[in-house]
Amino acid sequence: MAIILFYGLALYALCGIVIGVAFVTVGVAQVLPHASVTTPARILWLPGAAILWPYVLTRWRQARAVAKPGTAP
Numbered sequence: 001m002a003i004i005l006f007y008g009l010a011l012y013a014l015c016g017i018v019i020g021v022a023f024v025t026v027g028v029a030q031v032l033p034h035a036s037v038t039t040p041a042r043i044l045w046l047p048g049a050a051i052l053w054p055y056v057l058t059r060w061r062q063a064r065a066v067a068k069p070g071t072a073p
Contacts, residue, residue, distance in 0.1 A: 013050075019057055020050030027056070031063045 024042040028035075037045075049056045 016050035016053040019053040020046050023049045023053075023056050023060060027060045027063075030067065031059055 023031075024046050028037050028042065028045070
């Protein structure tokens with residue numbers, strides 16, 4: 001049981017790191033199109049984006065759907 005919990009937590013962390021890095025490099029400009037985000041701000045956002053990656057991914061997908069007219073969210 002402990003092994004399953006450990007691997008689940010490791011998988012969550014790995015997904016969080018991958019999505020967090022992708023979000024702070026590309027996704028911030030799509031979610032917040034009118035904000036100019038500096039590199040130090042992106043570094044500060046990385047841990048939060050990694051921990052809250054399901055929410056970040058949902059917001060990112062919604063922002064992409066709004067940017068493309070004619071597609072459903």
